Amino acid sequence: MDGFDTATQIFNRYPELKVVVLSMLSHEKYVQRMMELGASGYILKNAGKDELHCALQLIAHGCRYISPEVTLELLRKIKQLPIELPSSNGNEEEHRELSKRELEVLSLIGEGFTNAEIADKLFTSKRTVETHRQNLLDKTKARNTAALIKYALQRGLIS
Structure with missing residues (x-):
C-alpha cells in the first residue's frame, strides 16, 4: 500500500488524528494530495532536527506545516504567475x-x-x-x- 492509501485509511479510522508526512518526494502534486487528504504537515526527509521539532510544535498548536524547500519551490512557481495586488x-x-x-x-x-x-x-x-x-x-x-x-x-x- 502506498502513502496515499495509508493516509486515507488512517484518516477514515482516526479523523481527529494529526498526521505528518515524512517523505523524500517534494513534487507539488504529492504535497497537494497529502494535504488535501488531511495531513497536518509535509516534511522532507532531509529536514534537520530543529526543523522537525519546530514543525511538530506548530502542528501540535493547530497549524499546518510544509517544509521550506517545498514552500519556496511553490512560491517560485506562483511568482511566475501574474498576481493581483x-x-x-x-x-x-x-x-x-x-x-x-x-x-x-x-x-x-x-x-x-x-x-x-x-x-x-x-x-x-x-x-x-x-x-x-x-x-x-x-x-x-x-x-x-x-x-x-x-x-x-x-x-x-x-x-
Whole structure:
C-alpha cells in the first residue's frame, strides 16, 4: 500500500488524528494530495532536527506545516504567475499590526532561512523566532508558511 492509501485509511479510522508526512518526494502534486487528504504537515526527509521539532510544535498548536524547500519551490512557481495586488492607498495602515521585529522575521522567512538561522541573524533565541512566526501566522490568518509568504508578496512586505 502506498502513502496515499495509508493516509486515507488512517484518516477514515482516526479523523481527529494529526498526521505528518515524512517523505523524500517534494513534487507539488504529492504535497497537494497529502494535504488535501488531511495531513497536518509535509516534511522532507532531509529536514534537520530543529526543523522537525519546530514543525511538530506548530502542528501540535493547530497549524499546518510544509517544509521550506517545498514552500519556496511553490512560491517560485506562483511568482511566475501574474498576481493581483489588492488596491492600496499608499500607506502601511493595513500592516501596522505587524511589529518591526515580525517584519524582519517575515523577510528572513521569505529568504528561506530556518528558525535557527533567523535566531542567529537576529541575535535572539530560536524559541523567540518560533513565537514571531506563530504570531505572523495568527495576525495574517495564514494557514502555513506558503500562505504567509504569498500574503507578504501580494502586499509588498517582501520582494
